[in-house]
Structure formats: structure tokens, C-alpha cells
Amino acid sequence: xxxxxxxxxxxxxxxxxxxxxxxxxxxxxxxxxxxxxxxxxxxxxxxxxxxxxxxxxxxxxxxxxxxxxxxxxxxxxxxxxxxxxxxxxxxxxxxxxxxxxxxxxxxxxxxxxxxxxxxxxxxxxxxxxxxxxxxxxxxxxxxxxxxxxxxxxxxxxxxxxxxxxxxxxxxxxxxxxxxxxxxxxxxxxxxxxxxxxxxxxxxxxxxxxxxxxxxxxxxxxxxxxxxxxxxxxxxxxxxxxxxxxxxxxxxxxxxxxxxxxxxxxxxxxxxxxxxxxxxxxxxxxxxxxxxxxxxxxxxxxxxxxxxxxxxxxxxxxxxxxxxxxxxxxxxxxxxxxxxxxxxxxxxxxxxxxxxxxxxxxxxxxxxxxxxxxxxxxxxxxxxxxxxxxxxxxxxxxxxxxxxxxxxxxxxxxxxxxxxxxxxxxxxxxxxxxxxxxxxxxxxxx
Amino acid sequence: xxxxxxxxxxxxxxxxxxxxxxxxxxxxxxxxxxxxxxxxxxxxxxxxxxxxxxxxxxxxxxxxxxxxxxxxxxxxxxxxxxxxxxxxxxxxxxxxxxxxxxxxxxxxxxxxxxxxxxxxxxxxxxxxxxxxxxxxxxxxxxxxxxxxxxxxxxxxxxxxxxxxxxxxxxxxxxxxxxxxxxxxxxxxxxxxxxxxxxxxxxxxxxxxxxxxxxxxxxxxxxxxxxxxxxxxxxxxxxxxxxxxxxxxxxxxxxxxxxxxxxxxxxxxxxxxxxxxxxxxxxxxxxxxxxxxxxxxxxxxxxxxxxxxxxxxxxxxxxxxxxxxxxxxxxxxxxx
Numbered sequence: 032x033x034x035x036x037x038x039x040x041x042x043x044x045x046x047x048x049x050x051x052x053x054x055x056x057x058x059x060x061x062x063x064x065x066x067x068x069x070x071x072x073x074x075x076x077x078x079x080x081x082x083x084x085x086x087x088x089x090x091x092x093x094x095x096x097x098x099x100x101x102x103x104x105x106x107x108x109x110x111x112x113x114x115x116x117x118x119x120x121x122x123x124x125x126x127x128x129x130x131x132x133x134x135x136x137x138x139x140x141x142x143x144x145x146x147x148x149x150x151x152x153x154x155x156x157x158x159x160x161x162x163x164x165x166x167x168x169x170x171x172x173x174x175x176x177x178x179x180x181x182x183x184x185x186x187x188x189x190x191x192x193x194x195x196x197x198x199x200x201x202x203x204x205x206x207x208x209x210x211x212x213x214x215x216x217x218x219x220x221x222x223x224x225x226x227x228x229x230x231x232x233x234x235x236x237x238x239x240x241x242x243x244x245x246x247x248x249x250x251x252x253x254x255x256x257x258x259x260x261x262x263x264x265x266x267x268x269x270x271x272x273x274x275x276x277x278x279x280x281x282x283x284x285x286x287x288x289x290x291x292x293x294x295x296x297x298x299x300x301x302x303x304x305x306x307x308x309x310x311x312x313x314x315x316x317x318x319x320x321x322x323x324x325x326x327x328x329x330x331x332x333x334x335x336x337x338x339x340x341x342x343x344x345x346x347x348x349x350x351x352x353x354x355x356x357x358x359x360x361x362x363x364x365x366x367x368x369x370x371x372x373x374x375x376x377x378x379x380x381x382x383x384x385x386x387x388x389x390x391x392x393x394x395x396x397x398x399x400x401x402x403x404x405x406x407x408x409x410x411x412x413x414x415x416x417x418x419x420x421x422x423x424x425x426x427x428x429x430x431x432x433x434x435x436x437x438x439x440x441x442x443x444x445x446x447x448x449x450x451x452x453x454x455x456x457x458x459x460x461x462x463x464x465x466x467x468x469x470x471x472x473x474x475x476x
Numbered sequence: 477x478x479x480x481x482x483x484x485x486x487x488x489x490x491x492x493x494x495x496x497x498x499x500x501x502x503x504x505x506x507x508x509x510x511x512x513x514x515x516x517x518x519x520x521x522x523x524x525x526x527x528x529x530x531x532x533x534x535x536x537x538x539x540x541x542x543x544x545x546x547x548x549x550x551x552x553x554x555x556x557x558x559x560x561x562x563x564x565x566x567x568x569x570x571x572x573x574x575x576x577x578x579x580x581x582x583x584x585x586x587x588x589x590x591x592x593x594x595x596x597x598x599x600x601x602x603x604x605x606x607x608x609x610x611x612x613x614x615x616x617x618x619x620x621x622x623x624x625x626x627x628x629x630x631x632x633x634x635x636x637x638x639x640x641x642x643x644x645x646x647x648x649x650x651x652x653x654x655x656x657x658x659x660x661x662x663x664x665x666x667x668x669x670x671x672x673x674x675x676x677x678x679x680x681x682x683x684x685x686x687x688x689x690x691x692x693x694x695x696x697x698x699x700x701x702x703x704x705x706x707x708x709x710x711x712x713x714x715x716x717x718x719x720x721x722x723x724x725x726x727x728x729x730x731x732x733x734x735x736x737x738x739x740x741x742x743x744x745x746x747x748x749x750x751x752x753x754x755x756x757x758x759x760x761x762x763x764x765x766x767x768x769x770x771x772x773x774x775x776x777x778x779x780x781x782x783x784x785x786x787x788x789x790x791x792x793x794x795x796x797x798x799x800x801x802x803x804x805x806x807x808x809x810x811x
Contacts, residue, residue: 092564095560095564096560098520098521098524098560099520099556099557099560100557101524102520102523102524102527102553102556103553105524105527105528106527106542106549108531108538108542109527109531109538109539109542109543110542110543110545110546110549110550111543111546113538113539113540113542113543113611114539116531116535116538116539116542117535117536117539117540117610119535120531120536120538120539120770121532121535121770121771121774122774124528124531124532124533124535124538124770124774124778125774125777125778127528127531128528128529128532128778128782129528129781129785130528131521131524131525131527131528131529132525132528132529132781132782132785132786132788132789133781133785133788135521135524135525136521136525136785136788136789136792136793137788137792139521140789140792140793140795140796141792143796144795144799148799151799189771191771195535197770197771197773197774198770198771198773198777201777430539430546430611431611432543432544432546432612432613433543433546433613434613437546437547437613440547441547441550444550444554448554448558451561452557452561455561455564455565458565458568459564462568
């Protein structure tokens with residue numbers, strides 16, 4: 032592979048992976064903060080308001096990191112992927128700019144109001160600012176997903192005389208069916224992260240024996256939301272997304288499942304290592320005919336394998352794509368199990384005393400992050416070798432004026448900078464959790 | 477859009493520049509941070525929105541300028557992050573040794589950002605080595621002369637950086653003077669008063685230098701005399717600042733400073749029009765608003781929602797600044 036291409040791909044992959052650690056929590060927490068504020072308003076209970084304030088502080092830290100790591104993402108379209116931008120900017124510039132204009136302004140302005148303005152606002156106005164933050168963050172997610180969805184499944188464009196693509200229909204762009212399935216699946220994934228983090232911090236307080244009242248609220252809201260969204264993540268959103276891929280990118284589906292040879296009644300591989308050279312799966316553990324059923328709702332349906340497509344159109348990194356997909360699905364299944372058991376215990380009134388379950392909730396915090404990251408890797412690796420599916424190859428999109436050496440320089444710079452940001456983030460989060468939900472913050476800001 | 481970013485983020489950058497000079501005690505430093513606390517990341521959103529607007533309306537310009545200015549843009553990103561690190565750590569550390577360290581990080585990053593933004597504008601006015609395909613790549617510096625293969629930094633762009641630094645410092649000092657009280661406010665306004673002659677002098681120098689580097693800038697003014705409104709606004713707003721700042725009318729001076737910044741940017745844009753990125757190589761390779769614009773339908777759709785978006789955004793900002801109007805005191809609400 033061309034070394035400049037590799038550097039530019041790693042550059043984007045590294046920065047976007049790090050970036051998405053933050054928005055997935057803010058988008059996941061936003062609706063939960065609205066829930067806490069609503070309960071506080073309804074029951075006129077100060078504990079819920081304290082809980083909402085606590086999570087808004089966590090939200091604030093994540094939002095700031097999301098902004099400072101998000102600006103590089105927008106910049107990189109121009110700096111590292113200028114040929115792509117010149118080609119597609121007339122279309123995806125629309126959704127990217129709309130994110131800034133409609134969603135980001137809304138979110139940042141009302142987050143400031145929510146964090147700093149509680150004493151100047153009436154309780155109802157403060158509730159509305161929480162709703163505005165929620166709307167802003169979820170709109171923001173939509174515009175970004177619509178951009179990615181266009182790259183996965185381009186619609187509403189036309190070819191201009193200079194070879195670039197230009198917008199033909201705005202409504203086709205924002206009503207892209209791919210975008211809506213991907214959005215539902217992605218937002219549900221973000222909500223799972225928010226729910227697990229909330230439940231995990233609650234479980235920590237309960238195990239610690241401090242802030243018990245708040246801890247119970249966190250666990251309760253966290254597991255109920257976690258249960259709902261873990262199930263939505265599988266069905267209908269994951270199922271819908273999967274069939275979207277089967278229909279529009281059959282080669283991607285074959286590579287995700289490492290189905291080298293197409294067949295009727297294709298099996299679903301649970302575990303096993305793809306051996307691309309020999310076109311087989313080592314040590315497979317399979318469910319017979321399940322893939323055919325999940326994809327086409329018929330046990331005997333024929334699923335196309337990789338052999339139906341020329342190798343130069345296969346995603347280049349089949350092994351990583353396969354593992355990303357299987358990690359995502361495997362973790363998603365475990366999430367459902369954890370959350371369903373938690374909700375059952377909660378219903379019987381035994382959850383807060385079940386220390387083993389609280390430990391499980393506490394330790395499960397990192398896994399939704401891994402699952403969300405693996406999901407995005409599935410989407411983006413699966414699109415390869417295309418940058419815009421069927422229209423532009425990844426190798427034609429990077430900035431040819433920016434040499435591999437310059438790209439490497441800034442990639443290393445970002446690695447150093449993000450290490451510092453990561454330490455800052457962990458430090459701030461630990462401090463917030465240590466401080467607890469009750470204490471009014473003595474320091475500024 | 478870009479002007480809004482410079483005027484808004486400009487004052488919190490400027491506040492960062494004077495931070496170490498005017499705010500001596502830890503309490504005063506906290507007050508300055510508190511004054512920009514509710515607004516600084518919101519102001520950075522304008523940068524993001526401006527970038528997005530550039531992207532959808534002029535994709536070719538976005539592609540070409542961002543890849544050409546690769547290194548300085550990446551450094552701007554790092555500096556923005558360092559500033560965020562500085563502010564956040566500073567406010568959450570009790571240890572005075574580390575507070576001092578992050579004060580310096582915050583302030584130095586602010587100074588460098590102000591210079592970089594000025595240098596970037598200088599590069600656009602001076603022109604860049606665009607090739608026939610509409611792309612270029614500039615190293616950080618070559619020999620600091622205006623050669624056919626210039627770097628990002630040469631004597632002209634460094635001077636533009638100096639203008640930006642002084643301008644934003646005055647701008648930030650006035651904001652701090654408005655938002656704080658007593659000694660801190662007085663010191664900030666003293667900085668503004670002390671720096672305006674420098675600002676006046678550097679503005680003059682840069683205008684003269686611009687005329688020598690790009691004599692064509694005057695053509696647009698000759699052909700469309702209504703453009704002369706811009707220099708009148710610049711001169712008038714400088715006058716207002718000079719008159720109002722020593723009399724303690726910081727609000728008026730701040731308005732003057734905002735108008736001055738907007739005027740300078742508008743003046744540069746008007747002088748270059750219809751070029752948006754002039755070529756130093758062959759003038760025919762210059763990027764203009766015509767050869768970089770997106771397709772017609774996209775522009776029509778874009779401008780429709782864009783106007784709606786700007787109105788909404790201005791609404792939010794008006795509301796927020798109203799909510800947080802008045803002087804900043806340390807006691808009071810949480811977070």
C-alpha cells in the first residue's frame with residue numbers, strides 16, 4: 032500500500048476513534064439527564080436535581096473534549112482528504128455545515144445555560160435547557176451519520192462537468208434510508224454507553240456505602256434505560272442495519288461473516304479465526320443455517336459469499352472487519368443478558384442488595400465503549416476499498432500534496448496530544464466521581 | 477462567519493494573552509477564567525461552523541487551502557487543545573505549583589494562536605504557490621523573503637501576526653475590563669490604553685506593506701467607491717477606541733474594537749474580491765469565488781437553511797450573553 036495513503040488513513044482512524052469516546056457518552060447521557068430533571072420536577076425532590084447536576088458536570092467535561100477533538104475531524108476533510116473534499120464537498124458539506132449551524136450551536140449554548148444558569152432560571156426553564164441540550168446533541172449525531180451514510184450509500188447527487196458530485200436533491204440526502212437505520216442503531220449504542228456509565232457509577236457508590244440515595248437513582252435509571260436500549264440495539268435497529276448492508280453491500284456482509292464461499296442455508300459463525308489465504312475459518316463454532324435466516328428470513332436462502340465478487344472489490348482487511356463485527360455482536364448480546372437480569376432483580380427489589388450484580392455493573396463500564404468502537408470499525412472497514420461506495424476509491428481521496436513525512440509528523444503529534452488529553456480526562460472524571468453528587472463545587476467553573 | 481469567530485473567540489484569546497500580566501493573584505486569575513468560562517467553547521463552535529460553511533459553499537477552496545496550509549492548521553488545532561487543557565486543569569487543580577504551570581500553558585497557547593491567525597490572513601493576502609491543479613503545499617518557513625516559494629512565515633505574514641496579536645490583546649483587555657471590577661479591571665484597561673499606539677502604528681505599517689505586495693487591492697476600491705466605507709469604519713472605530721478607552725468607557729471601546737476587527741477583515745476580503753486565494757505563481761491559477769463554488773442547487777439549498785441557522789444561533793448567543801451580563805464575582809452559583 033502507498034505509504035502516504037496508509038499514514039492518512041491511520042491519521043483519520045486514530046483521531047476519529049479517540050474523538051468518538053466522548054460524543055457517545057454525551058449523546059447517551061443527554062436523554063438520561065432529561066429523565067432525571069423530569070423526575071426532579073414531578074416529585075419535587077432535590078436529590079434528583081443533584082443527580083442531574085452531577086451528570087451535567089460529567090457531560091460538560093465530555094462535551095469540551097468532544098469539541099476539541101471534533102474540530103480536527105472537520106479540518107481533516109480538507110487537510111488530509113482534500114481530493115475527496117473537492118469531489119464530494121458539494122454534497123456532504125451540506126450535512127457537515129448543518130451540524131455546526133443547527134445542532135452544535137444549540138447544544139453548546141444551552142449546555143452553558145444549563146451548567147451556569149440554574150440559579151438564574153426557573154425550574155421549568157432549566158428543564159427546557161436540558162431538553163435543548165438533548166435535542167442539540169442528537170441532531171448533531173444525525174447530521175454526522177447522514178454524512179457517513181452518504182459515503183456508504185450515495186443518494187441525491189449528480190455528476191458535474193469537472194467530475195465532482197453536486198447536490199441534486201436535499202431531501203434525498205437527509206432522508207437516505209441508510210442514514211435512518213444507521214442513526215437509530217448508533218444512537219441506541221450511545222444510549223447504552225450512557226446507561227452503563229450511569230449504572231456503573233451508581234453501583235460504585237452503593238458498594239462504597241456513600242451517597243446511597245443517589246447511587247440507587249443512578250442504578251435504577253441506568254439499568255432500565257440500559258435494558259430498553261440493549262434490546263433496541265439488536266432489534267429492530269441492528270437487524271435493519273444488517274439487512275441494509277446485505278441489500279446494498281453484499282460483499283461487505285460476506286466479509287463481515289468471513290463467508291468465503293456462497294451457499295444455501297449459510298451458517299452463522301459464533302467464534303473462529305478467518306484464514307484469508309486458505310479461504311476458510313479455523314476452529315469454527317457455528318449455528319447452521321442461521322445466517323440465511325437472519326438475512327433473508329428463510330432458513331434455506333442463498334447468501335452470496337466472497338467468491339461471488341472479484342478480490343479487488345473485497346474489503347482489504349477481512350480479518351479485522353470480521354473481528355470488529357463479532358466483538359460488537361458478542362458484546363451486544365452480553366449487554367442484553369446483564370441488563371435483563373438487573374431489571375429482573377430491580378423488579379423483585381433485590382438489586383441494591385445483590386453485591387455480585389453491583390460488581391458486574393461496576394466492571395462493565397468499559398465494554399460499551401469497545402462495542403461502539405467495534406461497530407464503527409465494522410462500518411468503515413466494511414466500506415473499503417471505497418471511500419464513497421461505488422463512486423470513489425479510498426486511494427484516490429487523500430491529499431497528494433501532503434507527503435507521508437508530514438502526515439506522520441502530525442499523526443505522532445496527535446498521539447502525544449491525545450495522551451495528554453486522555454490523562455486530563457481521567458483526572459477530571461475521577462475528581463468528579465470522588466467529589467460525589469452532593470457537594471456544591473467550591474472551585475470556579 | 478469567520479468574522480464572528482474572530483470577534484468572539486478573539487476576546488477570550490486576548491484575555492488569555494493578558495492573563496499573566498494583569499491578573500496577579502490566584503483569585504484574580506480565577507475571575508478572568510470565570511469571565512470567559514461560560515462562553516469560550518461556544519465561541520469555538522463558530523470556528524467549526526465557519527469551516528463547515530466554507531466546506532459546503534466552496535469545496536474546492538476548502539480542499540486546496542486546508543491541504544496547503546497543512547502544518548500551521550494542525551498546529552492551530554494543537555494550540556486550541558492546549559488552551560482547553562490549560563483552562564480545565566487550572567480550574568480543577570488546588571496545587572499552586574501546577575496552577576502556575578497551566579496558567580503559562582493557557583497564556584502561551586493564546587499568544588501563539590493570535591499570531592497564527594494573523595499569519596494565516598497574511599498568507600491569504602500575499603498569495604500562495606498554487607499549481608495548475610489548484611493545489612499547493614507550504615512549508616512553515618523558507619527564507620522569510622517574499623520568494624516564489626514562500627513559507628507560511630515570511631516578514632509580511634509575521635507582521636500580520638503581530639497586528640493580530642496586538643489587536644486581539646486590546647480586544648481581550650477591554651472585555652476583561654468590562655467583566656471585572658476594581659484593580660483587575662483598571663489594570664486590564666491600562667493595558668488597552670498602553671497598547672493602542674502600537675496597534676495604530678502596526679495597522680499603518682501593514683496597510684502600506686499590503687499596498688506594495690498586492691497593488692491590485694486598490695483597484696476594487698477605485699472601481700467601487702462604496703467600498704471606501706470599510707476604511708472609514710476601520711479609522712472611525714480606532715478613533716472611538718482611542719477616545720473611549722482612557723475615559724473608562726470600556727463598553728464603547730469594546731464595540732469600537734469589534735468594529736475595527738470586522739472592518740479589517742472586510743477590507744481584506746473586498747480588496748481581494750473576486751479572488752479568495754490568490755496564486756503567487758501564475759495569476760491565472762488563483763482561486764476565485766467562481767471557480768471554487770459548489771453546484772448551483774447546493775448553494776441555493778444551503779443559503780436557505782444557512783440564514784435560518786444564523787438567525788437561530790444569534791438568538792441563542794444574544795440570550796446567553798444577556799443571561800450572563802454584568803460583572804463577574806467569584807462567590808455565587810456552582811459548577
